Amino acid sequence: MDHHLSQGFFQYIDLFFAQRVLKRLKSDDEAHAALLATLFAFSRQGHLALDLSDEMLEGSLKELVQKGAATFPAHAIADMIHGSTSSNAWICRRGSYYYLQKNWAHETHILEQIERLKSCIPAIPMTLSTVELSLNVAQKKALENAMNYSLSLLTGGPGTGKTFTAAELVKACLQCCPTLRILLTAPTGKAVSQLEGNLKSVLIAKAGTLHATLGIKPHVYEEEETSLLPYDLVIVDECSMIDAKVFSRLLCSVPNGARLVLIGDKDQLPPVEAGSIFADLIEMDRCPSTHLTECLRSDRNEILALAHHIKEGNEAAALHCLQNGSDVTWAEFDDKQLLEKLWREYNKRFPGGYSELPQAGQLFEALGRFGLLSSMRQGTLGVDAINRYFLYQSMRQAQEDSWWIAPIMITRNDYELELYNGDLGFLVRKFTDDLLLRQFGLDDYFLLLDRKGNPRQIAALNVTAFEYSYCLSVHKSQGSEYDEAVILIPPGSENFGREILYTAVTRSRYKVTLICSKELFTQAVRSSSRKKSGLCSRP
Secondary structure (H helix, E strand, O other): OHHHHHOOOOOHHHHHHHHHHHHHHOOOOHHHHHHHHHHHHHHHOOOOOEEOOOOOOOHHHHHHHHHHHHHOOHHHEEEOOOOOOOOOOOEEEEOOEEEEHHHHHHHHHHHHHHHHHHHOOOOOOOOOOOOOOOOOHHHHHHHHHHHHOOEEEEEEOOOOOHHHHHHHHHHHHHHHOOOOOEEEEEOOHHHHHHHHHOOOOOOOOEEEEHHHHHOOOOOOOOOOOOOOOOOOEEEEOOHHHOOHHHHHHHHHHOOOOOEEEEEEOOOOOOOOOOOOHHHHHHHHOOOOEEEEOOOOOOOOHHHHHHHHHHHOOOHHHHHHHHHHOOOEEEEOOOOOOHHHHHHHHHHHHOOOEEOOOOOHHHHHHHHOOEEEEEOOOOOOOOHHHHHHHHHHHHHHHOOOOOEEEEEEEEOOOEOOOOEOOOOEEEEEEEOOOOOOOOOOOOOOEEEEEOOOOOEEEEEHHHOOOEEEOOOEEHHHHOOOOEEEEEEEOOOOHHHHOHHHHHHHHOOEEEEEEEEOOHHHHHHHHHOOOOOOOOHHHOO
């Protein structure tokens, strides 16, 4: 146990949990402690279940955990053969899978809701035959699934037309039933805006972020009763970002007779919290699902090839793409002046100071042309350090009587102001020498886009939760696309697996510059950060 603590597998919180439980059980068995600490460590890392045959367990720890499972007090472990969600035991067991009680409850509830929706017949019958559509075979199949079943899944990589297919689905459904009540939702405001952007010519009853739709409030941990959504068709984009708890709430909120369409890229990064539920649902193959594979964009072949090799875990082919591409380039961390170089590249597109206030359209157009991403939050080349450095450089560049404009991201939902976590925009201030020390004034404002893509100004005094976004984390860049992306993958990123590389690379339309070591790149491609669960093994 001490060895694995020093190796970084365990944290002190894992051992503290094991000690607290064993104290209640009046046990001091090391094997029992190993089982509890491992379960808590897996849960902390976002896994719903621990499979005792898992390759993540090895050597002496695996033997100790297996011994703990075999001898754990019978009254503190429950065999969940019949799929019950309730148990007073500390550990729930089904076959070789072991769960903390809350994780078993989430997984079981998700499975129950999937079965409920599968058994329902849509209340409003629809047919695709009356609609003329210029879609490929897979896209047409996705529409047929959505019309014929209460629950359907749509997955595919970048450029395969997932969002376009969703837009065509809405148009086809409205032609069948003009009074259809439709909801568009996604985990972030950015994803919702992109979904809406493909439907500008269609009237939609409602669009909003998933947390707002489900009434999930930050820092509220008590379970609230889930209300049924008053819609006939619910389309959810970027489903790979949805964790187990929110997924459970979402499925429960869809009434019998409604249609639910789940869209996402199953190979992207899993949620920050527990579970890789969307990928699990695709793998389970119990619901009608469509996998779009035909790339509809011919101008990003090198990027798509690199993304494909990363997704397949083929490090040799991925490295070949990096070393021999023109649209895809690679550099190692071998330059002490890297931050200065990055700032010069960024500053070409986003000067810190403007003698005249630019048009809002010009700023947002530039925002979509270039993205600087890092896979790490902390560290010398993490998001926080880069943003601090760029902020300082932009302040040095700005001059008296000029406009100082900085890119920002909203970090918390504010429903009154219609601001959503993940919204990107700009902070606009008149430059003074004490700008960073001075509080916001009446003339300072945030420039953001509304849900229809129109620019709007919000007084800076009214916005309480934002961060500077010269550089974004790869996690927070999900749902965004750039003409060109520069991606930093510092040491430690290999723990995120190939998903961090795949997600980062697919943020770019035309050009990718990847900055990382060869060793780190190959380590990341070989591994996966997908969260473990028992969903695919359950009857």
